[in-house]
Amino acid sequence: MDEQTLTAALARAESLCAERGVRLTAQRRRVLELVCRAERPVGAYEILDQVRDGGKAAPPTVYRALDWLLAQGLVHKLETLHAYIGCTHPEHPHASQFLICSGCGCVAELEDAAIAGSLQSAAEETGFQPSRPVVEVLGTCSDCSDKRRNDR
Amino acid sequence: MDEQTLTAALARAESLCAERGVRLTAQRRRVLELVCRAERPVGAYEILDQVRDGGKAAPPTVYRALDWLLAQGLVHKLETLHAYIGCTHPEHPHASQFLICSGCGCVAELEDAAIAGSLQSAAEETGFQPSRPVVEVLGTCSDCSDKRRNDR
DNA sequence: TCAAAGACGTAACTGTATAACGATCGCATT
DNA sequence: AATGCGATCGTTATACAGTTACGTCTTTGA
Numbered sequence A, B: 001m002d003e004q005t006l007t008a009a010l011a012r013a014e015s016l017c018a019e020r021g022v023r024l025t026a027q028r029r030r031v032l033e034l035v036c037r038a039e040r041p042v043g044a045y046e047i048l049d050q051v052r053d054g055g056k057a058a059p060p061t062v063y064r065a066l067d068w069l070l071a072q073g074l075v076h077k078l079e080t081l082h083a084y085i086g087c088t089h090p091e092h093p094h095a096s097q098f099l100i101c102s103g104c105g106c107v108a109e110l111e112d113a114a115i116a117g118s119l120q121s122a123a124e125e126t127g128f129q130p131s132r133p134v135v136e137v138l139g140t141c142s143d144c145s146d147k148r149r150n151d152r
Numbered sequence C: 001t002c003a004a005a006g007a008c009g010t011a012a013c014t015g016t017a018t019a020a021c022g023a024t025c026g027c028a029t030t
Numbered sequence D: 001a002a003t004g005c006g007a008t009c010g011t012t013a014t015a016c017a018g019t020t021a022c023g024t025c026t027t028t029g030a
Helices: A003-020 A026-037 A044-052 A059-071 A113-125 A142-151 B003-020 B026-037 B044-052 B059-071 B113-125 B142-151
Strands: A075-078 A083-086 A097-101 A107-110 A129-140 B075-078 B083-086 B097-101 B107-110 B129-140
Touching: A003 A026, A026 A044, A026 A059, A026 A083, A044 A059, A059 A075, A075 A097, A097 B113, A113 A129, A113 B097, A113 B113, A113 B129, A129 A142, A129 B113, B003 B026, B026 B044, B026 B059, B026 B083, B044 B059, B059 B075, B075 B097, B113 B129, B129 B142
Parallel strands: A097 A129, B097 B129
Antiparallel strands: A075 A083, A097 A107, A129 B129, B075 B083, B097 B107
């Protein structure tokens, strides 16, 4: 995320939290900034290392901030990578799906109604009530496919 | 999994491995049995504890067996739980989806064409080539919903 | 029979996440 | 201003998950 987008994202987070009457504290803002600044998913201990420069910190500091940011929908956790990314549209709660490239590590966040719908239908059939759908597709992004093709 | 189903599952695993010309060794069989015997997903260290009774073992012992069983499609890994379950239909390779109950911990394995299809379509749109789709829906199973209703 | 590949034992280590407890901060009410 | 309370934060320790590296033994096929 470039500097401009980052500033915008943080400003948006500020105003969202103000609306909601929740506190985006310095720690939380710091962690959010670090997550957003990275182009790719970042691990909790990567964040921790960066938080440590210029201040003390231990794992719970980072995990608490991450848990809160997750609850606010400002970041997402990628279960398959044990890593976190900034949410691209935190305005409304949503069920996201992720396309994760094993080649370059890039991640695309989708909000696909057809996927959400098919999950919902399948769940209904068995009387299951979904609360948190986790959809992460590992594979190869188009850029990496192209590179491979050119290499041959 | 009850004793009868378990025996059947192990027998089926035996014959599958024979067909494929791969070796279901004592260790692997042991781990498969422990995973299948459990009604619910089991963590690697839970397995390790059980393998330790009556023999020595260290983490690599269990992880090697699990990796091999995963590759053979005899067990699945649930990324959101860091835990493993026996596959309900190991005969053919397949993309499964899981419904995971946060109440009782039970897991239903689906093989839903509509879900797989919608994932495939969404990926194609962006030129993404899926290799391993991970679909795990956390929520509440019908039994647990019923219990909650009755409690009120 | 004997080398190569596969499977296993072992020790040490990295990485991910949580428990528990006390101190502190922000803020509304007295 | 002082009090009280919930939310936040600091700190230590530890649980849980997974890997590296290396040596030994077993299986198997030339």
